[in-house]
Amino acid sequence: MPEWMVEFPEVIRIPLDEWVEVLMTWVMHNFGGFTDAIGDGLQQMLVILKNVLLWLPWLVIVLLVGVLAWRVMRRWWAGPVMAGLMFLIGSFGDWEQAMLTLSVMIAAVILSLVVGIPAGIIMAKSDRVQYIVKPVLDAMQTMPSFVYLIPALMLFGIGQVTAVFATIIYAIPPITRLTNLGIRQVAPEILEAAQAFGSTPLQLLIKVQLPLAIPSIMVGVNQTTMMALGMSVTAAMVGAGDLGIEVLISIWKIEVGNGFVAGLCIVLLAIIIDRITDVLAARREYKITAPT
Numbered sequence: 649m650p651e652w653m654v655e656f657p658e659v660i661r662i663p664l665d666e667w668v669e670v671l672m673t674w675v676m677h678n679f680g681g682f683t684d685a686i687g688d689g690l691q692q693m694l695v696i697l698k699n700v701l702l703w704l705p706w707l708v709i710v711l712l713v714g715v716l717a718w719r720v721m722r723r724w725w726a727g728p729v730m731a732g733l734m735f736l737i738g739s740f741g742d743w744e745q746a747m748l749t750l751s752v753m754i755a756a757v758i759l760s761l762v763v764g765i766p767a768g769i770i771m772a773k774s775d776r777v778q779y780i781v782k783p784v785l786d787a788m789q790t791m792p793s794f795v796y797l798i799p800a801l802m803l804f805g806i807g808q809v810t811a812v813f814a815t816i817i818y819a820i821p822p823i824t825r826l827t828n829l830g831i832r833q834v835a836p837e838i839l840e841a842a843q844a845f846g847s848t849p850l851q852l853l854i855k856v857q858l859p860l861a862i863p864s865i866m867v868g869v870n871q872t873t874m875m876a877l878g879m880s881v882t883a884a885m886v887g888a889g890d891l892g893i894e895v896l897i898s899i900w901k902i903e904v905g906n907g908f909v910a911g912l913c914i915v916l917l918a919i920i921i922d923r924i925t926d927v928l929a930a931r932r933e934y935k936i937t938a939p940t
Contacts, residue, residue, distance in 0.1 A: 749890035768827025811883030822871035830864025
């Protein structure tokens with residue numbers, strides 16, 4: 649059998665890795681000041697969030713979680729249960745790490761929404777943009793999350809800013825997709841009626857499409873939040889310093905107990921956030937679809 653059929657011919661190899669290296673080098677040389685400004689802004693945001701969460705007494709945060717859950721879920725047991733889960737995190741000895749995890753997650757979710765919702769709106773307004781952006785979102789979701797850390801490290805260095813940047817890339821697709829889907833699912837009859845009353849395209853978007861798409865958008869917020877929280881262990885590899893680093897240290901030192909506790913704290917945070925955001929989406933959908 650000919651050698652070219654056994655081994656892939658080197659002559660037709662595409663040097664994509666070299667092209668990417670050249671591109672990143674070019675970005676660093678030409679946009680270094682811009683990325684430094686972004687990094688400084690993200691760092692300030694993280695410092696504020698971290699200081700606020702660590703400044704608030706643990707009891708205040710536990711009570712706030714309980715009151716929020718009770719108000720949102722509208723069940724008498726919701727407040728005590730969610731507050732109890734938050735209390736467990738502190739009782740395991742990982743309160744400070746949990747607050748650091750929350751600060752990274754909150755920053756990543758806020759920035760993901762700022763980018764993802766407008767991107768979803770643009771996708772919903774143009775089929776051509778949708779065809780272009782969908783493969784990009786597919787790549788962002790299927791690409792191993794560790795790959796995001798490499799360019800982020802080159803642009804921002806080791807630290808929480810890199811963790812936030814990598815988390816944003818991983819968490820943007822759900823809110824973008826579901827914003828696009830929610831707007832596209834608005835019934836044509838409703839749009840025609842609004843246009844018949846003289847609504848401009850902007851009024852149609854703000855007063856009709858976005859309100860009707862809110863249930864889908866809220867599901868996107870829920871999924872974006874869960875994916876941001878799921879990146880905590882990966883983000884710890886570049887210096888996030890939160891619950892994820894406890895998991896990594898436990899792997900390196902083979903400390904089963906410490907790793908289980910840190911992982912359980914991440915799960916408890918996920919349960920609290922998921923229940924609250926999920927109920928918000930369901931309540932909004934009921935308000936829109938319920939007969940008046």
